Amino acid sequence: MTTGTVVPDAPQAPVRPPGGAAARQAASAASPAAAVGRESPAAVTSPAGTPGGVEEAWPVDGPLVLGVRHHGPGSARAVRAALEAVRPRALLVEGPPEGDALVPLAADDAMVPPVAILAHSVDDPGRAAFWPFAGFSPEWVAIRWALRHDVPVRFIDLPAAYSLAAAADPSWGDEEDELHPGDGGERALRIDPVAVLAEAAGYDDPERWWEDVIEHRGASPSGGGPAPADPLLPFAVLGEAMAALRETYGHGGHPRDLVREAHMRIQLRVARKEFGDEVAVVCGAWHVPALTAKSTVTADRALLRGLPKVKTETTWVPWTHRRLARHSGYGAGIDAPGWYAHLFDSPDRPLERWMTKAAGLLRDADLTVSSAHVIEAVRLAGTLAAMRGRPLAGLSETADAIRAVMCDGSDVPLRLIQDELTTGDVLGEVPDTAPAVPLQRDLTRLHRTLRLKPELLERELQLDLRKDNDAARSRLLHRLGLLGITWGTQTQGRASTGTFRETWRLRWEPESYVKVAEAGVWGTTVLTAATAKAASQAMSSTALAEVTALAEQCLLAELPEALPVVMQALADRAALDSDVGHLAQALPALARSLRYGDVRATDTAALGEVAAGLAERICVGLPPACTGLDADGAAEMRRHLDAVHTAIGLLPESAELGVRWAGVLRRLAVRDTVRGVIRGRAARLLLDDGRLPEEEAARLMGLALSPGTAPTDAAAWIEGFVGGAPGGGMLLVHDERLLGLVDAWLAGVPVDAFTDVLPLLRRTFSAYEPGVRRTLGELVRRGPAARGPVQKEAGAPGFGAGLDEERADAVLPVLRLILEGDA
Known part of the structure; x- marks a missing residue:
């Protein structure tokens, strides 16, 4: 059980029933037809205080155990009806006993489901679990009923102190290979009771079977329908079905369930001593046979003996419908939380109201949906339900009708409805009075x-x-x-x-x-906690890049008390690290930190000194580090080259450093032992900064593309020079001399080497804008004569030669107006 675990009844893999009579009898007993003609366990008379004024006899022999499906609106309505009928003196609910102190908050109007009980270990808060409740959860409905009627409420599941401590034990999880043998000596199977009952009843969809048997029981097309004559009958039938399943597939199915049920029985005995038999229990239907079976206190305590335990804290937290969905990984998840919430909240005409919601959502997405579409979709859903032998249109019928009528047969708009309505993004709310960590x-x-x-x-x-x-x-x-x-x-x-x-x-x-x-x-505040964690990370980090990234975070988060510790760690790591690659990785983060420090008015003097020192060491160590690299190492060093170049431009007062960096780039651009991709990139960076005349750039390109250079090395130089940099394609468009050099070289590549060069060139030129590629292709197609003679006079970097002074002077009045303003 780790962070994000949700506890109630984890998923159980559907198992095909072996055709045994017990499974078929269980499915038959749980069917609507069987429920109509069965006798109630005991007659239910009018409760005391009702208009009948007749004192009610407790309807069962012993406590009343109401087996439910977690997050089922049909179960929720049935639980509410049963509690109204019998009026128990105490209510026991499946959930962690640590949550007993949180129960009164459920009556607060500021508590809006879906919500969840969060329990976490005090010593290891990352070890946590959730117990979610939706507005249509039977447990939530029962708790709210009890609070309104001043009935004591207690949680009786295994305490979170035990379950969180035992989460590290593999046998405590949901793995199917950890199951225990049944009575017959065979291995018991962990099952999904709903899926098994549905398959035994002839259904291929467990959700559809559950809707027919539970959600639509006794409902009329208008959504209301008379209440069942005996509100306890559905629970009796479902309890018998679960008993048959447990007998067929093994008692309990999993060691964890046996331990939980032992604790539930112990808590039930405690409640009976205090309140007598007039106690109602709301729990998962699978546990009903275990709670009603005979067992001794000694046997139950033996199952609990030796369990590990941790200190825990609990609170209420908001939850979401999406987290209740089965696809989120929640063990007791359902397929359609939004649909179930709609069924529970709609007092009448749920189908018409649902279709109206769907139409409104599609209209918001600019799709044409009229009232006629809604009317026709309602009619089609009802017709489909009648043809399929269902008491009311369910989720599948409504989805089919919406797809056919409102979506013109397309699944694309239907997916919007399934995401926004069927599942939904409802977020609950928790009152401020709920306990929370500081x-x-x-x-x-x-x-x-x-x-x-x-x-x-x-x-x-x-x-x-x-x-x-x-x-x-x-x-x-x-x-x-x-x-x-x-x-x-x-x-x-x-x-x-x-x-x-x-x-x-x-x-x-x-x-x-x-x-x-x-x-x-x-820490107890966000500021102190972030400061303490930053200082701890600075002391424990061993990589220079990690410390520089941390320094950047401290500046962005404005943690002045943590920054001295981080800066000291940064200086220590930088002094000991001689790897130029590590230094090159660290410098950009420091440069960004200095830049953001100026914006945020943060004192970054110490950071500037470290950054300047790193830049100096990079200038010294980079040329030797670029020698003798393979293709992958050269590609990585090219990225470092770009990052360092940008970082040095961001450093304050970097004029002298910029001159020194330009010298490093010149040495890289002319050194034959350096890979072509690095030499080409160094030449391009110098050209962009105006530190390399165009004639010199053309000379370097001519050398790189000379017949004495291998075609693959020449292609790598071109990639470094014009690939992966902003404006690389435009440089060739405006500088016909460079384009002519590339064109002439490419035309002269031998046939046997062309296939080796082509992939590299395609990767280089494919990064250009479509318009740039089209212009280059047109210039190449026209040929050198159409492009005009090669310009001899040097111009601005990346542009044609010469300067039109008259056109340049035309912008001066506008610039003067902008700069001077009203002055």
């Missing part, structure tokens, strides 16, 4: 102060760091990222590339509450 309380306070509400749906957030509130939001998101709480992911903004803007994509997941609890070991 870090969570500080984070909640920051949410309100910064007006940054956690939301399930992903949204984009644009921040302007010149504004105080946006700067504070940025600091919070960076601090959370350092703590491992990935609420937001920084992306490249569309509107601006300035350093004063940031773009974030925000999405709050329920598992983030576990990460908050886990990060609580670092």
